[in-house]
Amino acid sequence: MTRLLGSAHIETLAREESVRGVLVRTVIKQSEFADEQELQLLEDALQLLLKRFQAMDGEAS
Amino acid sequence: MILRSIELESFGRFRGQTVEFRRGLNLVIGPNEAGKSTIAEAVPAVLFGTDRLERFKPWGRNVCSASLFFEGRGHTVEVKRNLLTDDVELVEKDDLYHVRSQFSGKAPFRGRSASCREYRELLEKLIGVADERLFRATYFFGHHPQSWSGDELALKLRTLVSGTAEADYAEILDTLLEEHFQLTRSSPWGRDKQRDREYETVCQQLSEQGDEGAVPVFVEIDNPARDDSQVALDEEISALTGELEFERQEYEKGQRYIERFRQQADINEEKFEPPAKVESVKVEPVKVEPVKEERPGTKKTLAEKLTAAGLPPSLTPQLPEVLSAAAEIRQELAALQQPFSILHGREKKIPQIPWMVIGCLLVLFVTLSAVAFWQPFFKTPLLTVVGVCSVALLAWASWRQINRNKMLEQCRKERGLLEQKKGVAQQRQAELSERCDALGLPSSAVDLVRLQKLVMTHRTLLDQYWSATDSDDPGDGTGAEVVDREPSSRDATESVVEKDLLKDDEAPEELRQLEARLADFAANLQEKETRLQLLQAQLKSSMPSPGAAAEAAPGVASQQGPLVQEISVKSAISPLQKRKNDLEDRIVVLRKSINLLADAVDEFSRSHLVTLNAEAGKMFGKITGGRYTEIKLDENMAPSIQVDGRRWTPVDHFSRGTVDAIYLALRMALAKVRDDGRSLPLMFDDPFVHLDQKRLAKTLNLVDLASADGQLILFSHNLDLGKRAARERWHVVPLDGDAVNTTPDEGGEHAGQLHLL
Numbered sequence: 046m047t048r049l050l051g052s053a054h055i056e057t058l059a060r061e062e063s064v065r066g067v068l069v070r071t072v073i074k075q076s077e078f079a080d081e082q083e084l085q086l087l088e089d090a091l092q093l094l095l096k097r098f099q100a101m102d103g104e105a106s
Numbered sequence: 107m108i109l110r111s112i113e114l115e116s117f118g119r120f121r122g123q124t125v126e127f128r129r130g131l132n133l134v135i136g137p138n139e140a141g142k143s144t145i146a147e148a149v150p151a152v153l154f155g156t157d158r159l160e161r162f163k164p165w166g167r168n169v170c171s172a173s174l175f176f177e178g179r180g181h182t183v184e185v186k187r188n189l190l191t192d193d194v195e196l197v198e199k200d201d202l203y204h205v206r207s208q209f210s211g212k213a214p215f216r217g218r219s220a221s222c223r224e225y226r227e228l229l230e231k232l233i234g235v236a237d238e239r240l241f242r243a244t245y246f247f248g249h250h251p252q253s254w255s256g257d258e259l260a261l262k263l264r265t266l267v268s269g270t271a272e273a274d275y276a277e278i279l280d281t282l283l284e285e286h287f288q289l290t291r292s293s294p295w296g297r298d299k300q301r302d303r304e305y306e307t308v309c310q311q312l313s314e315q316g317d318e319g320a321v322p323v324f325v326e327i328d329n330p331a332r333d334d335s336q337v338a339l340d341e342e343i344s345a346l347t348g349e350l351e352f353e354r355q356e357y358e359k360g361q362r363y364i365e366r367f368r369q370q371a372d373i374n375e376e377k378f379e380p381p382a383k384v385e386s387v388k389v390e391p392v393k394v395e396p397v398k399e400e401r402p403g404t405k406k407t408l409a410e411k412l413t414a415a416g417l418p419p420s421l422t423p424q425l426p427e428v429l430s431a432a433a434e435i436r437q438e439l440a441a442l443q444q445p446f447s448i449l450h451g452r453e454k455k456i457p458q459i460p461w462m463v464i465g466c467l468l469v470l471f472v473t474l475s476a477v478a479f480w481q482p483f484f485k486t487p488l489l490t491v492v493g494v495c496s497v498a499l500l501a502w503a504s505w506r507q508i509n510r511n512k513m514l515e516q517c518r519k520e521r522g523l524l525e526q527k528k529g530v531a532q533q534r535q536a537e538l539s540e541r542c543d544a545l546g547l548p549s550s551a552v553d554l555v556r557l558q559k560l561v562m563t564h565r566t567l568l569d570q571y572w573s574a575t576d577s578d579d580p581g582d583g584t585g586a587e588v589v590d591r592e593p594s595s596r597d598a599t600e601s602v603v604e605k606d607l608l609k610d611d612e613a614p615e616e617l618r619q620l621e622a623r624l625a626d627f628a629a630n631l632q633e634k635e636t637r638l639q640l641l642q643a644q645l646k647s648s649m650p651s652p653g654a655a656a657e658a659a660p661g662v663a664s665q666q667g668p669l670v671q672e673i674s675v676k677s678a679i680s681p682l683q684k685r686k687n688d689l690e691d692r693i694v695v696l697r698k699s700i701n702l703l704a705d706a707v708d709e710f711s712r713s714h715l716v717t718l719n720a721e722a723g724k725m726f727g728k729i730t731g732g733r734y735t736e737i738k739l740d741e742n743m744a745p746s747i748q749v750d751g752r753r754w755t756p757v758d759h760f761s762r763g764t765v766d767a768i769y770l771a772l773r774m775a776l777a778k779v780r781d782d783g784r785s786l787p788l789m790f791d792d793p794f795v796h797l798d799q800k801r802l803a804k805t806l807n808l809v810d811l812a813s814a815d816g817q818l819i820l821f822s823h824n825l826d827l828g829k830r831a832a833r834e835r836w837h838v839v840p841l842d843g844d845a846v847n848t849t850p851d852e853g854g855e856h857a858g859q860l861h862l863l
Contacts, residue, residue, distance in 0.1 A: 064275060067713075068706035090698035097278045100444060 049088045050076050058095075065098050107178035107233060108817040109149070109787045117151075117172040117189075118144035118162050127787075128837040131813035134821045135828050136841025142821040143248075145841075146791040148172050150246065152187045153229065154238040155215035159189055176233070176786075181206060183232050192217070194225060198232060207232075218539045220532045233786055237262060244776055247790045253769065260743040266780060267714045275707045277440045279700060284437055286696040289689055294697060296562055305689045312682050313339065313644065338686075339645045346638045353631055360624045367617055424545060429558050431538055438531045445524055449517055456513045457506070464503050471496045714779065715739055722768075722775035729767045729805050737768065745772065763796040770805065774812045787817035794822075810834065 049055060050073060059069040072091045076084055109127050114120035119141050125134070134142050144162065151162060152174050163170040173186040186195045192214040198206045209228050211221035215238070226236040235241050240262045243254055254263060291299035291306055302310070471492045478488035719737055726747075727735035736748035745768055746754040757768055770793060777788055790809070794802050806827075809818060820827070831838045 064703075064706050064710045067710045068702060071702060071706055071709070086694060086698055089695045090702055093282075093695060093699045094278075094703055097281070101278060 049092060050084070055091075065095075068094060107176050107183070107786060109819065110175045110177045110182075112145060112148050112152075113173040113175070114145070114148060115171045115173065116164055116167060116169045117148055118164065120144065121164065125839055127817065127819060127839070129817050131810055131831075131834075131836045132817070132819045132839065133827060133831045133836050134819065134839040134841060135823070135825075135831070137823055140823075140841035142823070142841060143791055146246075146248070146789055146819075146821050149174060149789060150238050150241055151189060152185055153233075154236075154241065155187065155192055155213060155217075156189060157215050162189060187213075196225065196228060196232075198228075218536055220529065220536070223532065234266065234780075235786065240266065241786070244773060245786045245788055247770060247773060247788070247793045249792060249795070254739075254743045254745065254772065260741070263743045264711050264715070267711070267718050267776065275703065277436070279703055279707075280433065280437055281440060282696055282700045282703070286693060286700065289693050289696070295700075297565075305686070305693065308682055308686045308689060309338070309342070312680075312686060313342070313641065315680065315682065336645065339641060343638065343641045343645065346634060346641065350631070350634055350638060353627075353634070357624070357627060357631060360620075360627065364617070364620055364624060367620065424541075425557075425561060428538065428541060428545065429561065431534075433558070435531055435535050435538060439528065439535070442524060442528050442531065446521075446528075449520055449524065453514070453517050456510055456517070459503055459506050459510060461503070464499060467499055468496060471499075718772075718775055718779050721779055722771045725771035725775055725808055726768055728808055729771060729801055730764070731800065731804065734764075737771070739772075745769075761796075763798065763801065766793065766796045767801060767805065771808075774808065777812065777816060785816065787819055788812070789819045789821070791821040792823065793820075794824075806830065 055069055055073070058065060059073060060066065061069075069091070072087050076087050079087060108129050111124055111126045113124045115122060125145055134145060136142055147156075147162070150156070152172050156162065159170065168190070170189040171187060172189070173184060176183040176185075181198055181200050183196065183198045187193070192212050194209065194211065194213045196207075196209040198208065200206050207228060209221075209225050211225065212219070213222045213225035230236040235244070239259055242248070243259060243263065244266065254260065287293070287299055287303065289303055289305050291301060291303050293299065475489055475492045478485055478492065719739055722739075722745075723735055723737040726737055727733075734747050734749070736751075738746045738748070738754055740746065745757045747757060747760065747764075747768065749755050757765055760768075770790075773788060777785055794805060797805060809820065812818060828838065830836075
C-alpha cells in the first residue's frame with residue numbers, strides 16, 4: 046500500500062516554514078514511534094488537515 | 107510597503123498640502139506647534155478614523171479630509187477619508203494602474219456595519235493591520251507609547267508576530283470541532299454536550315437490538331471470548347457506573363447546598379424532600395451541619411483567581427447563548443467563503459475574447475482585400491476567401507462573447523445569492539454585536555472565541571472552589587455544582603452559584619429553582635440507574651455458557667459447519683453496527699486532527715515569539731550598551747527584562763527611559779521579523795525624549811540601520827538630528843510653523859537638506 050508519510054510531497058511540505066510545515070513535521074516525528082494502527086490514524090488525520098489547508102489556500106487566492 | 111505621501115486636503119492646520127516621503131529614513135523636523143504630530147496622527151486617522159475629530163478639524167471650516175498613498179511590491183494603495191462623514195475611498199492598483207480591489211463607503215472609527223467590516227477586511231488583507239490599537243502598538247511610537255498589555259491586543263500581536271492568519275486556522279479548527287460535535291456529544295477537551303448526537307443514537311439503537319439477543323448469539327459462536335458489541339456494552343456499563351457514582355456524590359452536595367441556602371436566606375419553608383424515585387439512587391441520608399461562617403479568605407482567593415484570569419466576578423447568564431450564537435454565525439460565514447472562492451475561480455476561468463487579435467486579423471483581411479482588388483489575378487476568389495474568413499471570425503467572436511456574457515450573468519446571479527446569504531449572516535452578526543454591547547461584552551469574533559475559553563476557565567475555577575470548600579466543610583453549600591453539572595441547566599446555574607458566592611441576597615425564587623433542578627437531577631439519576639440495570643441484564647444474557655450457546659443455536663453450531671457460522675456472523679454485523687464503527691473511526695480521526703492542528707499553531711506561534719524575543723533582545727542590548735540583552739514576552743505579550751543574567755523583572759519596574767527603549771526595540775524587531783510585504787512604515791513621533799545622550803546616540807544608529815530595508819519616519823524638533831540628517835543624507839521634511847515645505851522633487855533629490863545648509 047502506498048503511504049502518504051514518506052512521500053516526496055510530504056517531505057517537501059515538511060520543509061515549509063509555516064503552520065503546515067510544523068504540522069507535517071510533528072506527524073512525521075510521531076509516526077517514528079507509532080505502531081501500524083496509530084500510523085494509519087496519523088495518516089488519516091494528516092490527509093484531512095491537508096485537504097482543509099488546501100481549501101483555505103483556495104479561498105485566499 | 108512604504109508611505110509615499112500624505113495629502114492633507116484639509117486637516118488640522120494644513121490645507122491642500124502634500125507631504126512626500128522616501129524609502130529609508132525620513133525626518134520631519136520643525137519647532138513646536140509646526141504640525142509634526144498632526145502629520146503623524148493623520149496616518150491612523152485616515153486608516154481607521156478617529157474619535158478626536160475636534161483636534162483635526164480646521165477651525166471655521168466644515169471639511170476635514172486627507173489621503174494616504176502607499177507603495178508596495180507591484181501595487182499601490184490609496185486611502186482617502188473624509189473625517190467629518192467617515193466616507194472612505196480605498197483603491198488598490200497594480201503596476202499597470204489596473205484596479206485590483208477597491209472600497210467606497212462609510213467606515214467610522216468604531217463602526218460595526220457590514221461596510222465597515224468589509225473595509226477592515228480589505229485593510230487587513232492589504233496592510234496586515236485593521237485595528238487602531240494594534241497599529242499604535244506596532245508601527246507607531248508617540249509621546250505616550252502604546253504598551254503591549256491587554257489580552258485582546260496580545261492575541262492580535264501574537265497573530266501579527268507569527269505572520270499567519272491565525273483566524274483562518276481557528277476557522278479550520280472550528281469546522282473540525284463542529285463536525286466532531288455533529289457526530290458525538292462526548293468531548294475530550296471539556297464538558298460534554300447536552301444532547302445526544304448520531305453516535306449516541308446509534309449506540310442506543312444497537313443496545314436495544316442487542317436486547318433481542320440476535321446479534322450476540324451468532325457472535326458468541328464465532329468468538330467465545332468477546333465481540334465488539336459486548337466490549338461496547340462493557341465499556342458503557344463501566345462509564346455509566348463511574349458517572350453514577352460521581353452524580354450520587356453531586357446529588358448529596360446538592361442537598362447540602364440547598365439546605366445551607368435555605369438556612370442563609372432564613373426561609374421557613376417546608377424542608378426539601380427528594381422525590382420518591384430517588385430512593386433507588388441509594389443516597390445515604392446526609393447529616394446537615396449547621397451553617398458555618400463563610401470563609402472570606404477562600405472567596406477572596408477565588409475572586410482573585412477570577413480577576414487574574416481576566417474574568418469578571420459575575421458572568422451574565424446569557425453569555426453561553428451569545429457565545430453559541432457567535433460560533434454559529436462564525437461557522438456560517440466560514441462556510442460561505444468556500445462557495446465564494448469557487449465562484450471566483452469559475453469567473454477567472456471564463457475565457458476572455460481576444461479582441462485585439464481579432465482586430466489585427468480583420469485589418470490584415472482588409473489589407474489583403476485591398477491588395478487583391480488591385481492585382482489582376484484571382485481577384486474574385488481571393489476577395490471571397492477573405493470575406494468568408496472575416497465573417498467567420500466575427501461570427502465566432504460574437505458567439506464566444508454571447509457565451510461569456512451568459513456565464514458571467516450566471517456567476518453574477520450566484521454571487522448575488524451568496525451575497526444575500528452573507529448579508530443575512532452579517533446582519534445577524536451586527537445584531538449579536540449590539541447584544542454584546544448591551545451586555546457589556548466584546549463583540550469581535552476573536553474576543554468571543556477567547557471569551558469562550560475564559561468561560562471554561564471560569565467553570566474550572568468555580569469547580570476548584572467548590573471542591574475545595576466541600577472537602578473542608580461539608581455544609582458549605584457546594585451542592586450547587588450538582589445543579590451545575592446537570593446538563594439542562596448547567597450554564598444558567600453558574601450565575602446562580604456566583605451570586606451565592608459573591609452576594610448573600612438569595613431570593614426564595616432561586617431556592618425553588620434550585621430545588622426543581624435538583625429534583626430533575628434526581629429523576630435523571632434514576633433513569634441512569636434503570637439504564638445501568640438494563641445494560642447489566644443485557645450483558646448477562648449475551649454471555650451464555652458454551653453449552654448454552656450451542657443450545658441457543660444448535661442448527662448453526664452443530665449441523666451447518668464453520669463456513670455457515672462465519673456467514674451468519676458476517677450477516678449479524680448489522681448496518682447499524684457498521685455505522686457505529688464508521689462513526690468511531692471518524693471521531694478518532696477528527697480528534698487527532700484537532701489536537702495536531704492546535705499543537706502545530708501553538709508551536710508555530712511560539713517559535714516566532716522566540717525569534718522576536720531574540721531580535722528585540724539584540725536591539726535592546728545595543729541601545730543599553732549591553733547592560734540588558736535578554737527580553738522575554740510572556741503569553742500576554744508583556745515584556746520582562748533579564749537582570750544580571752538571572753532574574754526576570756517586568757518592564758514596569760524600570761525607568762521611563764528603559765521602558766521607551768524596550769518598546770522601541772520591540773517595534774523595530776517586529777518590523778524586521780514580520781516581513782510579509784504588508785508591513786507599514788515605522789512612525790516615531792519624538793521617541794527619544796526620555797533617553798539619555800548615550801542611549802540616544804545608540805538608538806539613532808539602530809534606527810538608521812532599521813530603516814535600511816524599509817521605511818522609518820521620524821518626527822522631531824531636535825536640531826541636532828537635523829544636522830545629522832544632513833550628514834547621513836536622510837530625507838528631510840522641514841516644517842517651519844507657518845507652512846509646510848515638502849516638495850523634494852522641485853529642487854532635486856537633496857532639496858530636503860538644503861534648508862539646513
